[in-house]
Amino acid sequence: MLLEDRVAFVTGGGSGIGRAGALALAAEGALVVVTDRDPDRARAVAEEIARTGGQAEARALDVSDAAALTAEIASGAARHGRLDILHSHAGIQIPGRLEEVSPEQMDASWTLNVRSHFVAARAAMPVMKAQGKGSIIITSSNSGVQYDREMIAYATTKHAVIAMTRQKAVDYARHNVRCNALCPGFVDTPFNDGFESQMGGRRALEDYVARAIPMGRWGTPEEIAQGIVFLASDRSAFMTGHALVIDGAECL
Ligand code: NAD
16 A cells, blocks of 8 residues: 555545545555544545545544644644645635626635645644655646636636645755645536536536547546545655646646
């Protein structure tokens, strides 16, 4: 197994890509602290991991609460004696062009898509530095490497978090703490409900996916989870400051 004796901390791990990543990390031997704003979802994923013989614990955590996020990461590391992998995943998508997005909605996007990743990495870094090793995976999006239509808050914050990830990568490379961004394309999870409405319904969204993505389909959470395991493990030991795009060539 690739991640035996490692401890992972996942935010937004109760559904979709975060859930699939948590299951995949646990399947490779990691003990996974599954956190989510919705405690029932976090618990369900931790129970699913336990049922398949893995190790996990569930914690309720809203990443917009900086003090709670910092405290959860510190206490998780203290309880389990180490912290090897941080997958900072929770995010928000507010659709709209410049004149349609309010400053408050822009602030909300910034809080989830940039600030929470800053806070999480800031809490994990001292532990990883002291260990002389760690992998921080920040979920951006392929919207961080391309420009969507009518998505100013999302595209701006997802670009910004890649810049922040690269800056951290340079600053902490000597400590062997690797910082990489995960950039999924379309994955069929509840996260796209807002975009579905913006497109005019499910049928229009399916047509869009078939047309706009060169591979002609959605990615699956499990396909993205393979990227998470790769970035978490020593398979990517010399990779830091990278934005790993997994999107069926949509951004090309
Ligand atoms: P999802 O809707 O399946 O799951 C999101 C989970 O995050 C839910 O369990 C929800 O309860 C939790 N959550 C929401 N707000 C939270 C908060 N403030 N604190 C803690 N937990 C919170 O979504 P998903 O598909 O896993 O996508 C989520 C992340 O992946 C986002 O960062 C998003 O930008 C990114 N992403 C998704 C797609 C996609 O197509 N699904 C593509 C690119 C990037």
